[in-house]
Amino acid sequence: MARLADGLKVVTANRLDSGGAVWFGADDGWQPTIAAAAVFEGAGAESALARAREAALRSGVIEPYLIEVALAESGPRPRSPREQIRSHGPSVRTDLGIQAGQQP
Amino acid sequence: MALLLKDGAVADNPWITIADGAADPLPDGPVIVGLAEWRRDRAALSARNTPLGVRLKSSERADEIAADLDRFTLVALEFPVFRDGRPFSTARELREHYGFRGEIRALGHVLADQYQFLVRTGFTSVEVADGAALVNWRHALSEITVAYQPGAIDESPLSSLRRRVATPGSQPA
Amino acid sequence: MTELHAGLYHYDEIDRRFLAERVEQFRRQVERRISGELSEAEFRPLRLMNGLYLQLHAYMLRVAVPYGVLSATQLRRLAAIGRKYDRGYGHFTTRQNLQFNWIRLVDVPAILDELAAVDMHAIQTSGNCIRNVTTDQFAGAAADELVDPRVYAEILRQWSTLHPEFSFLPRKFKIAITGSPHDRAAIAIHDVGIRARALAAGAVGFDIFVGGGLGRAPYLAKALREGLPEADLLAYLEAVLRIYNQYGRRDNIYKARIKILVHEVGITRLREQIDAEFERIRGPKYRLDPEIVAVIRGHFAPPPFETLPPEPPADAAAPAGDPGFARWVRTNVTPHRQPGYAVVTITLKPAGGIPGDASSEQMEAVADLAERFSFGELRVSHEQNLVLAHVRRDELPLLWQELGRHGLDSANAGLIGDIIACPGLDYCSLANARSIPLAQQISQRFADPERQHAIGELKIKMSGCINACGHHHVGHIGVLGVDKHGVETYQITVGGSATEDAAMGVVVGPAVGYDEVTDKIERLVAAYLDWRLEGERFIDTVARLGAKTFRERVYGPAA
Numbered sequence: 001m002a003r004l005a006d007g008l009k010v011v012t013a014n015r016l017d018s019g020g021a022v023w024f025g026a027d028d029g030w031q032p033t034i035a036a037a038a039v040f041e042g043a044g045a046e047s048a049l050a051r052a053r054e055a056a057l058r059s060g061v062i063e064p065y066l067i068e069v070a071l072a073e074s075g076p077r078p079r080s081p082r083e084q085i086r087s088h089g090p091s092v093r094t095d096l097g098i099q100a101g102q103q104p
Numbered sequence: 105m106a107l108l109l110k111d112g113a114v115a116d117n118p119w120i121t122i123a124d125g126a127a128d129p130l131p132d133g134p135v136i137v138g139l140a141e142w143r144r145d146r147a148a149l150s151a152r153n154t155p156l157g158v159r160l161k162s163s164e165r166a167d168e169i170a171a172d173l174d175r176f177t178l179v180a181l182e183f184p185v186f187r188d189g190r191p192f193s194t195a196r197e198l199r200e201h202y203g204f205r206g207e208i209r210a211l212g213h214v215l216a217d218q219y220q221f222l223v224r225t226g227f228t229s230v231e232v233a234d235g236a237a238l239v240n241w242r243h244a245l246s247e248i249t250v251a252y253q254p255g256a257i258d259e260s261p262l263s264s265l266r267r268r269v270a271t272p273g274s275q276p277a
Numbered sequence: 278m279t280e281l282h283a284g285l286y287h288y289d290e291i292d293r294r295f296l297a298e299r300v301e302q303f304r305r306q307v308e309r310r311i312s313g314e315l316s317e318a319e320f321r322p323l324r325l326m327n328g329l330y331l332q333l334h335a336y337m338l339r340v341a342v343p344y345g346v347l348s349a350t351q352l353r354r355l356a357a358i359g360r361k362y363d364r365g366y367g368h369f370t371t372r373q374n375l376q377f378n379w380i381r382l383v384d385v386p387a388i389l390d391e392l393a394a395v396d397m398h399a400i401q402t403s404g405n406c407i408r409n410v411t412t413d414q415f416a417g418a419a420a421d422e423l424v425d426p427r428v429y430a431e432i433l434r435q436w437s438t439l440h441p442e443f444s445f446l447p448r449k450f451k452i453a454i455t456g457s458p459h460d461r462a463a464i465a466i467h468d469v470g471i472r473a474r475a476l477a478a479g480a481v482g483f484d485i486f487v488g489g490g491l492g493r494a495p496y497l498a499k500a501l502r503e504g505l506p507e508a509d510l511l512a513y514l515e516a517v518l519r520i521y522n523q524y525g526r527r528d529n530i531y532k533a534r535i536k537i538l539v540h541e542v543g544i545t546r547l548r549e550q551i552d553a554e555f556e557r558i559r560g561p562k563y564r565l566d567p568e569i570v571a572v573i574r575g576h577f578a579p580p581p582f583e584t585l586p587p588e589p590p591a592d593a594a595a596p597a598g599d600p601g602f603a604r605w606v607r608t609n610v611t612p613h614r615q616p617g618y619a620v621v622t623i624t625l626k627p628a629g630g631i632p633g634d635a636s637s638e639q640m641e642a643v644a645d646l647a648e649r650f651s652f653g654e655l656r657v658s659h660e661q662n663l664v665l666a667h668v669r670r671d672e673l674p675l676l677w678q679e680l681g682r683h684g685l686d687s688a689n690a691g692l693i694g695d696i697i698a699c700p701g702l703d704y705c706s707l708a709n710a711r712s713i714p715l716a717q718q719i720s721q722r723f724a725d726p727e728r729q730h731a732i733g734e735l736k737i738k739m740s741g742c743i744n745a746c747g748h749h750h751v752g753h754i755g756v757l758g759v760d761k762h763g764v765e766t767y768q769i770t771v772g773g774s775a776t777e778d779a780a781m782g783v784v785v786g787p788a789v790g791y792d793e794v795t796d797k798i799e800r801l802v803a804a805y806l807d808w809r810l811e812g813e814r815f816i817d818t819v820a821r822l823g824a825k826t827f828r829e830r831v832y833g834p835a836a
Contacts, residue, residue, distance in 0.1 A: 014331060016310070016311065016317075016382065017311070017381060017382055017383045018335060018336075018381040018382065018383070019331050019332070019334070019335040019336035019380070019381065019382060020334070020335055021333070021334065057313075060311075062317050062331070063317060079763065080763060081702060081710075081711075081760070081763065081765065082333070082702060082706070082708070082709075085333060085702055085703060085711075086333045086334070089334060090334070090703035090704055090713075091703055091711060091714060092631055092703050092711075092713045092714050092717065093364075093631075093703075096334075096364055096379070097334050098334075104334060104335035104336070104379050104380070104381055165523060186319070186322075186445070187322060187405065187445055188445065188527060189405075189442070189443070189444065189445025189446060189522055190522060190523055190527075192441060192442040192443075192444075192445065192522070193442055193519050193522050193523050194523075196442055196519075200558075200562075201557055215319060215323075217302075217306065217323055218444075218445075220441070221439075221441040221442075221444055222441075224441035225441045225442050237314065240309070240314075243305070247298055247301070247302045247305075248295065248298045248299065248302065248439065249294065249295075249298060250291055250292075250294060250295035250298070251439070251441075252295075252435040252436060252437075252438045252439065252440075253435070253436045253437075253438075253440055253441075253511075254562050254563060255441055262291055263289075263291065263572075264435075264569050264572050264573070265432070265435045265436065265569060266291055266435075
């Protein structure tokens with residue numbers, strides 16, 4: 001994976017049972033929307049990832065990783081189009097996915 | 105390490121595996137040496153009066169030992185990672201092309217879910233990591249009873265392309 | 278329990294026992310994963326061998342549709358599964374399979390049970406193993422067919438199922454087979470492509486091609502063996518797979534397909550190795566017995582056609598005064614080998630729609646129509662459309678009206694509106710750009726059926742990344758989405774073809790942004806309409822004039 005620039009990050013992963021996307025929250029738990037994700041910076045991001053990996057093993061979550069975000073009014077917004085779509089749902093079916101209040 | 109046979113029974117392992125580049129003199133008893141060691145020390149190894157085994161990496165093929173097969177009681181095939189499926193071909197060639205009748209042992213990283221594939225390609229034993237759930241290994245042998253293609257072992261035909269996979273306790277093929 | 282006359286392999290108790298055992302095996306694997314006994318790294322290849330991917334929003338389950346043939350009962354079951362476990366729709370793929378996008382791992386054992394109840398499964402639709410053997414969607418029906426490829430596709434499906442030696446290959450392995458000189462199965466872009474034909478004395482034989490594939494390093498398959506007798510089919514393929522298993526690269530997943538082996542070793546040397554292995558293998562054990570072929574062929578016997586008078590030419594069959602019906606017959610109806618019958622293509626490409634998607638309601642409608650009009654049988658094409666292969670010509674008007682009631686009567690098979698598109702960044706974790714909304718935009722721009730018909734045959738294929746699941750390399754117009762510094766950017770090619778005159782498309786000009794693609798395609802079409810000679814399709818004009826000629830029209834004069 002390319003080295004991420006310094007900047008704001010969140011940790012994300014997938015649930016083992018449903019494959020749904022989740023984000024690492026302020027209480028070291030896993031949240032179903034990115035709005036509730038805890039935002040980290042610099043060395044804090046790396047240690048958050050380490051904690052997330054521990055938490056993942058205990059809580060049925062797979063392979064956490066860091067993504068870059070910017071802060072928007074609605075909360076953290078991913079910089080990459082892939083993670084934007086992943087945090088919302090398919091752009092071509094706005095009736096499906098997180099954007100429609102659904103979890104797999 | 106547990107040694108499983110092709111019917112799922114746990115067996116004692118009399119073999120001593122000699123690591124590549126090991127400098128000590130060989131112990132008495134049956135030893136398994138790497139291919140490079142065999143090539144280097146053919147005469148001395150052949151002169152021993154205990155059974156001899158050779159170990160092939162997944163990149164080493166059956167034809168590299170084909171001419172010497174009558175010297176070996178055992179051929180061990182290494183899986184560096186379970187996804188590397190080359191040893192399945194090697195085992196098959198040893199059985200079907202070269203008529204090897206000795207033990208073919210799987211070692212390295214193999215999953216219980218591959219056990220039936222191992223047996224069907226001609227392996228007769230598997231080294232299983234310490235702590236492995238042997239119950240999964242034994243269960244794996246009976247999971248699928250129908251095969252759709254010939255293996256390296258004799259299997260009784262069902263109709264059309266199908267064959268009956270021998271499972272522990274079932275009638276011999 | 279499947280329709281008696283449907284031309285698919287009818288399972289017996291042995292097949293059903295196998296399927297039940299396989300489902301149970303996966304159920305245990307899921308339990309061992311959930312309990313943590315299997316790590317994700319260990320579980321991943323096992324779930325892939327049951328067609329289960331982890332994608333952007335959920336797990337995706339790829340259900341196998343062997344050589345693209347389904348019974349009405351099976352399609353209804355897919356509709357029901359879509360409703361119960363997914364979001365009420367499915368996506369038909371470029372390998373004739375069906376994908377569900379919103380699957381939960383914990384539901385998969387139950388889903389596999391429900392599939393098994395109608396003799397369906399998701400075995401080997403993913404993973405480094407032999408995948409679905411695909412074929413001509415008009416198999417057993419097309420007037421130009423020499424050999425019914427479904428017979429051999431089924432034989433190869435069985436042979437490749439849980440093959441003990443070839444389940445851990447360097448990479449995936451895709452086989453396609455055609456039984457007609459006009460190749461509707463795209464054999465030239467498969468790891469092994471097979472052309473079935475008649476040898477001297479009328480026996481069935483095969484021309485074998487190897488090393489086709491798209492993706493980062495696209496190659497057309499090369500001739501490997503000509504005129505292989507039927508009895509040697511399995512032995513020869515064992516030889517091919519064994520050489521690949523042993524010599525295919527395992528150090529770099531981008532260089533692990535057999536096409537790279539062909540390229541690095543050379544076809545001559547590779548052929549020598551394969552032929553030598555074949556000579557070693559050849560013998561009673563691997564001989565494909567003609568009795569077995571006959572048994573399998575029996576599953577694909579023609580349905581009980583009525584004896585009907587030979588039909589008038591297609592255009593003359595249009596009921597007077599209905600240009601819509603006439604257009605539909607022109608593009609979506611193909612001549613059948615049986616007098617009085619026709620092959621019907623149901624395109625899943627409504628203007629502005631998501632290519633290849635079908636709702637559960639639409640699936641049920643098609644299942645009903647298959648039952649009413651086509652002996653309970655339908656097919657999936659690699660162009661993401663459905664086919665009713667055996668329709669009485671005198672029932673075409675009624676069928677067309679029924680299709681219209683469900684929005685399934687688009688008269689655009691093979692036209693610019695019949696776009697092939699991968700799911701792209703909207704669904705797929707491998708993608709770099711979206712493909713579906715662009716396909717929707719293009720098909721909306723060209724929605725007018727008269728305009729589509731005036732343009733004629735023009736196959737647009739779109740991929741959201743270099744893995745090329747949308748087969749963009751072999752589109753008459755190909756569109757490849759890439760990520761350029763976080764911006765979706767698209768490269769346009771022309772001149773690709775997936776048929777017997779297979780070719781890779783050539784880049785027309787610099788990649789453009791999302792908002793410019795449809796415009797560029799308009800310009801390509803306008804140029805074609807200006808320059809075409811009588812009877813020339815788009816692909817013919819490109820071949821005659823070259824891609825460079827189109828570049829100036831599309832991008833403006835070079836600076």
